Amino acid sequence: MIYEKQRRYIIPFDDVPSDRAEMPEISVDDRRGNFTEVETGFPEEVAVAEARRCLSCRRCLGCALCWAECKPGAIDFSIPDRQVSLEFDEIIITGGQDNAFEPIDSQLGFGKFSDVITDLQFERMLSPTGPTDGLVVSPRDGEIPEKIAIVQGNPEGGESHLVSSMVLGVNEAIVAVNKVKKVEVILISPLCEEFRDRFLSQAEAVSGLQIVDGIPESVERAHAEGPLTLTYTENGNTGKDEFDLVVVLTKAKLAPETAALAKRFKQ
Structure with missing residues (x-):
């Protein structure tokens, strides 16, 4: 049987389901207080059925079968091919990543202590739509931290990384001190020249935030129920302090093809 759709005659393909499977998700209650992935993925039989929907x-x-089956009408064969030249001041490439970030020194306790989190996890926590509804709490016990350390996870990451990660750290600290009364935030990272010139004076003016020009060395917990002990170096001297929450500033790791594409744009 042949039917007509906008003056195109299409042979129906009965094996294509009309509706796609709905992705299962964990409940709203199960999302609270953690960073668990919301979408759980398809069971094997559903995944196989979805794969069979492919034409x-x-x-x-x-043949225009895709056009005939597309209910939203997203396919338009009448649009001619054309080449477009556009001018931009900046180009942001979002071509994917091998991993979310470069490896973090295991001595900093990420993956070992639940109250050591990344800057991206902290950003989600600070968001009103995040896992804690915007409340700043320790993932370990759900308590509001009195002292937070934001530390550099890649001290050798280069000036560009140091500037961008420090700016992110300062911004997250500002949000945290505005959300939590009397919280103390200490940001520990090597200070590059660009950050000193452009941002340091503004960062030092933030109430509740202390900037330390240093390198974090290790994070440990002396007692099971006690705070985290952070060891760091500052001006060649070793310092130690206790914190309820440690946030690690990460460095994004791009996929090789993304880096190659960025190199092409620079040419």
Whole structure:
């Protein structure tokens, strides 16, 4: 049987389901207080059924079956091909990542202590739509921290990384001190020249935030129920302090093809 759709005659393909499977998600209650992935993924039989929905076109043959099956009408064969040249001041490439960030020194306790989190996890926590509804709490016990350390996870990451990560750390600290009364935030990182020139004076003016030009060395917990002990170096001297929450500033790790694309744009 052949039917007409906007003057195109299409042979129906009965094996294509009309509706896609709905991705299962954990409940709202189970999302609170953690960073668990919301979408749980398809069971095997559903994943196989979804894969069978593929038309296996390989290359376009002009059959218009995709156009006929697309209910939102997103496919328009009447649009001619054209080449467009655009000018921009900046180009941001979001081509994917091998991993979310470069490896973090295991001595900093990430993955070992639940109250050592990354800057991205802290950003989610600070968000009103995050796992804690914007409340600043320790993932270990749910208590509001009185003292937070934001530390550099990649001290050798280069000036560009140091500047961007420090600016992020300062911004997160500002949000934290505005949310939690009397919280003390200490940001520990090597201070590069650009950050000193452009941002240091503003950062030092933030109430409740202390900037330390140093390198974090290790994070330990002396007692099971006690705070975290952070060891760091500052001007060649070793310092120690206790914190209820440690946030590690990370460095993004781009996929090789993304780096290659960025290099092409620079040419």
